[in-house]
Amino acid sequence: MTDLTIKIGGAAGFGIMTTGLFLGKIAARSGYEAFEYPEYPSLIRGGHNVVSVRIADGKVFSQEKKTDILICLNEGTYRLHSSELKDGGLAVIDQDKVDPKKLEKPAGNITLLHVPFAKILKDNSLSPVMLNNIALGVLMHLVGADLEILNQLITETFARKNKEIIDKNIQAARFGFEYVQKNFPAGYKTKLSKKASIEKRLFISGNEMIGLGAIAAGCKFYCAYPMTPSSTILHYLAAKSEKSQMVVKHAEDEISVINMALGASWAGVRSMTGTSGGGYALMVEAVSLAGITEMPVVIAMGQRPGPATGMPTWTEQGDLLFILHSGHGEFPKILLAPGDMEETYRLTLEAFNLADIYQTPVFILVDKYLQEGHQSVEEFRIKNLELKINRGKLLSDKDLQNITNYKRYQITDDGISPRALPGMKNVLHQVNSYEHLEDGHTTEEENERTKQVDKRNRKTATFLAKNAKLPVLYGKKEAALTIIAWGSMKGPILQAMQGNEDKFNLLHFTYLWPMPSEPVTKILKDCRKTLLVENNSTGQLGQLLKMVTGIGIDDRLLKYSGRPFYPEEILEKIKETL
Amino acid sequence: MNNNFSGYFPTWCPGCGNFGIWGALKNACQNQKIPPVNLAVVYGVGCSGNMNDFFTANNFHSLHGRSVPTAVGIKIANHKLSVVVIAGDGDCYGEGGNHLIHAARGNHDITVIVHDNRVYGLTTGQVAPTALKGFKSKSTPAGIIEVPLNPIALALTQGATYIAQGFAGEVSHLTGLIEAAIRHEGFSLVNIFQPCVTFNPLTTYDWYRQRVYKLDGENHDPGNFQKAMEKALETEEKLPIGIVYQVEKPTYTDNLPQLQKGVLAEADLTADLEKYIEEFV
Ligand SMILES: Cc1ncc(C[n+]2csc(CCOP(=O)(O)OP(=O)(O)O)c2C)c(N)n1
Numbered sequence: 001m002t003d004l005t006i007k008i009g010g011a012a013g014f015g016i017m018t019t020g021l022f023l024g025k026i027a028a029r030s031g032y033e034a035f036e037y038p039e040y041p042s043l044i045r046g047g048h049n050v051v052s053v054r055i056a057d058g059k060v061f062s063q064e065k066k067t068d069i070l071i072c073l074n075e076g077t078y079r080l081h082s083s084e085l086k087d088g089g090l091a092v093i094d095q096d097k098v099d100p101k102k103l104e105k106p107a108g109n110i111t112l113l114h115v116p117f118a119k120i121l122k123d124n125s126l127s128p129v130m131l132n133n134i135a136l137g138v139l140m141h142l143v144g145a146d147l148e149i150l151n152q153l154i155t156e157t158f159a160r161k162n163k164e165i166i167d168k169n170i171q172a173a174r175f176g177f178e179y180v181q182k183n184f185p186a187g188y189k190t191k192l193s194k195k196a197s198i199e200k201r202l203f204i205s206g207n208e209m210i211g212l213g214a215i216a217a218g219c220k221f222y223c224a225y226p227m228t229p230s231s232t233i234l235h236y237l238a239a240k241s242e243k244s245q246m247v248v249k250h251a252e253d254e255i256s257v258i259n260m261a262l263g264a265s266w267a268g269v270r271s272m273t274g275t276s277g278g279g280y281a282l283m284v285e286a287v288s289l290a291g292i293t294e295m296p297v298v299i300a301m302g303q304r305p306g307p308a309t310g311m312p313t314w315t316e317q318g319d320l321l322f323i324l325h326s327g328h329g330e331f332p333k334i335l336l337a338p339g340d341m342e343e344t345y346r347l348t349l350e351a352f353n354l355a356d357i358y359q360t361p362v363f364i365l366v367d368k369y370l371q372e373g374h375q376s377v378e379e380f381r382i383k384n385l386e387l388k389i390n391r392g393k394l395l396s397d398k399d400l401q402n403i404t405n406y407k408r409y410q411i412t413d414d415g416i417s418p419r420a421l422p423g424m425k426n427v428l429h430q431v432n433s434y435e436h437l438e439d440g441h442t443t444e445e446e447n448e449r450t451k452q453v454d455k456r457n458r459k460t461a462t463f464l465a466k467n468a469k470l471p472v473l474y475g476k477k478e479a480a481l482t483i484i485a486w487g488s489m490k491g492p493i494l495q496a497m498q499g500n501e502d503k504f505n506l507l508h509f510t511y512l513w514p515m516p517s518e519p520v521t522k523i524l525k526d527c528r529k530t531l532l533v534e535n536n537s538t539g540q541l542g543q544l545l546k547m548v549t550g551i552g553i554d555d556r557l558l559k560y561s562g563r564p565f566y567p568e569e570i571l572e573k574i575k576e577t578l
Numbered sequence: 579m580n581n582n583f584s585g586y587f588p589t590w591c592p593g594c595g596n597f598g599i600w601g602a603l604k605n606a607c608q609n610q611k612i613p614p615v616n617l618a619v620v621y622g623v624g625c626s627g628n629m630n631d632f633f634t635a636n637n638f639h640s641l642h643g644r645s646v647p648t649a650v651g652i653k654i655a656n657h658k659l660s661v662v663v664i665a666g667d668g669d670c671y672g673e674g675g676n677h678l679i680h681a682a683r684g685n686h687d688i689t690v691i692v693h694d695n696r697v698y699g700l701t702t703g704q705v706a707p708t709a710l711k712g713f714k715s716k717s718t719p720a721g722i723i724e725v726p727l728n729p730i731a732l733a734l735t736q737g738a739t740y741i742a743q744g745f746a747g748e749v750s751h752l753t754g755l756i757e758a759a760i761r762h763e764g765f766s767l768v769n770i771f772q773p774c775v776t777f778n779p780l781t782t783y784d785w786y787r788q789r790v791y792k793l794d795g796e797n798h799d800p801g802n803f804q805k806a807m808e809k810a811l812e813t814e815e816k817l818p819i820g821i822v823y824q825v826e827k828p829t830y831t832d833n834l835p836q837l838q839k840g841v842l843a844e845a846d847l848t849a850d851l852e853k854y855i856e857e858f859v
């Protein structure tokens with residue numbers, strides 16, 4: 001059984017993130033599963049970056065704290081992370097740069113391997129940006145991976161550059177590889193030898209999944225203002241806009257962003273925006289506008305620790321109740337919180353359908369952990385996932401030929417009114433931020449007001465009857481303890497469950513709102529003992545469940561340091577609880 | 579279907595300058611023979627924005643200050659539509675000032691019609707960004723300290739390609755300005771002096787009549803940026819009305835390769851996933 005955690009750390013600006021990506025792809029191409037999580041400060045240079053990659057034969061749901069191999073491209077990496085090394089672990093560090101006597105050895109049997117990175121660079125007149133390739137070469141030999149895969153990856157990555165650059169990078173990797181081959185031939189005990197049969201896997205981030213989902217869903221307008229951790233959705237979609245024929249607009253502020261998206265949506269385009277808490281706060285008034293004008297829009301809301309600017313490059317699940325309650329007045333909205341990369345793709349596709357069907361804002365609630373983390377996913381899972389585009393009650397010119405006296409806000413049983421678009425033949429209509437009559441004209445008349453509120457609210461009832469999904473139970477039904485969690489917490493919890501299936505199971509919520517009270521109450525009542533695990537300080541899902549079901553969760557494990565949970569921390573709590 | 583753009587009879591105060599603007603807009607659309615189905619009008623919130631119920635086209639009554647980005651989104655999604663914004667001075671120069679700047683920079687092909695009454699009408703008469711210095715209002719009982727914003731100079735320096743100033747008391751002249759603005763391909767601002775008979779006792783019809791003069795081929799060259807700036811700076815004794823500036827430049831949507839095949843709202847939604855997945859393997 002292979003289960004290997006590798007951490008690589010160094011100064012910002014030296015391609016630490018790329019190293020993590022390469023490692024994940026090497027694992028996937030060698031037939032393994034992998035998960036990667038990067039941590040970095042909100043600085044462009046000079047800060048400390050570290051990326052953690054976990055590789056295993058079976059499913060890998062999250063990173064782990066305990067590390068097999070620690071590659072230190074600076075002294076800080078050793079100082080900050082050497083205590084995480086497993087007994088029998090290995091730290092690679094350039095001891096020409098750091099006095100080995102100064103390196104405090106952590107407990108256990110740790111091997112310190114000297115690799116003269118600086119000297120290799122100097123002797124071969126390589127640029128310092130090649131440091132990460134030397135490190136990759138070192139790793140390839142340590143874990144007995146196929147160097148050819150790395151060479152191939154380098155070739156693909158620099159395909160647009162000239163051959164000299166490709167050769168230099170390949171050479172740098174070989175220097176690292178050969179150094180270890182000569183000086184530490186046995187390498188590390190766990191090996192990543194290439195498997196005989198290899199399932200094709202993507203190694204992909206949550207944000208890329210959102211982008212891919214938007215493209216597959218026929219989104220043709222993505223409008224955003226950069227904000228970590230959602231900026232890379234913008235970057236990905238902008239880079240693909242020629243191929244996808246999507247218009248990708250970086251507008252002047254988030255207020256503009258959401259209003260442009262609503263304008264485009266009114267004119268018939270599937271529209272989306274992505275932001276984080278602060279940017280979303282600016283959008284809130286227009287989300288309420290989407291509520292009353294009954295405008296489809298998809299919002300990818302990437303959480304990071306707040307309040308205010310908070311900790312921009314770190315992670316948290318602190319905005320659930322903010323999003324749920326955001327927007328003045330009462331109107332339906334739909335909240336989806338995927339738990340892993342595959343779910344992120346599927347729920348993005350679904351978000352566009354739900355927005356069109358219910359003509360209201362739909363949120364994909366994610367966080368930095370899921371957005372910037374990478375995970376391997378079998379390609380067939382994405383390819384086979386066919387979700388037909390469903391535009392709900394969108395009318396065509398042909399439909400309109402048979403409709404006289406069209407009313408945009410027609411009172412209907414399911415609360416959803418047929419939708420015409422501006423520019424369609426033979427019909428003029430009005431959408432209105434003021435309360436309105438069925439035909440869209442402004443009204444303050446009490447019966448009309450009540451009718452429209454009821455109509456909009458009926459969309460919630462329709463959703464609950466037709467589209468709401470219950471939380472999913474992972475693990476053994478009869479386990480003594482049930483962990484209650486939502487969104488990205490799925491990964492670390494499932495990881496903790498591996499080998500501990502008898503101890504606990506997980507009740508995971510992805511469809512957060514609207515939430516059906518009766519069945520969820522029953523599910524919670526049937527749990528023997530419950531433990532809430534959330535990446536925030538107030539247990540927001542717990543509060544939501546109390547609101548919907550009246551049931552309190554027995555115990556809580558909350559973390560709000562800006563770091564995601566390690567499976568180890570969850571197991572520790574479970575030991576305490578049981 | 580309604581083909582003359584008229585809607586409910588307006589609820590504006592009798593004598594309000596908005597009537598003149600309303601009439602001019604209807605005339606302009608009729609003269610231009612724009613089929614109402616091809617016209618999208620976005621309204622801000624204010625007395626001005628209330629025109630949504632009095633004018634019949636494809637209407638989007640948006641938020642206070644946000645009609646401009648809404649219009650930009652509509653134009654990108656369906657660039658075959660003529661897109662007009664009806665906004666107040668508080669709406670467009672105060673709450674939504676940032677959007678005006680950036681829509682001008684982008685040369686988005688929308689026509690922004692601003693009802694400049696130098697007050698907030700709908701919220702009962704506070705100062706607007708164009709209020710004359712010292713103007714006393716409910717929110718500035720001692721007189722406004724700030725100097726008035728100069729919409730024409732602002733639009734000019736930010737890249738607008740059509741800038742006109744009109745007067746609600748000169749309806750047929752104003753009709754021509756709005757027609758030309760809608761016809762113009764690119765960002766158009768029409769700033770309209772609009773007497774508010776209820777809350778602005780200072781800038782009345784008479785006050786304007788004493789000051790406005792028409793720009794024509796004799797006294798102005800709208801193709802000349804420097805000359806346009808000179809006109810933009812005439813904000814006190816004499817107030818120019820007419821086309822202050824006009825220049826042809828590619829619009830925002832002209833620059834979008836995604837629209838060269840047709841309207842975005844009619845694009846094929848299917849995507850070949852194969853083309854995107856390979857880079858992640
Ligand atoms: C976000 C927001 N803030 C404040 C208001 C209240 N409000 C409505 S209209 C208005 C000002 C109207 O003035 P102006 O834009 O000049 O239009 P006018 O009524 O003079 O035509 C204000 C402050 C609002 N609707 N929304």
Ligand code: SF4
Nearest residue numbers: 591594625699774775
């Ligand atoms: S308050 Fe002023 S702007 Fe509003 S309708 Fe009356 S006169 Fe017109």
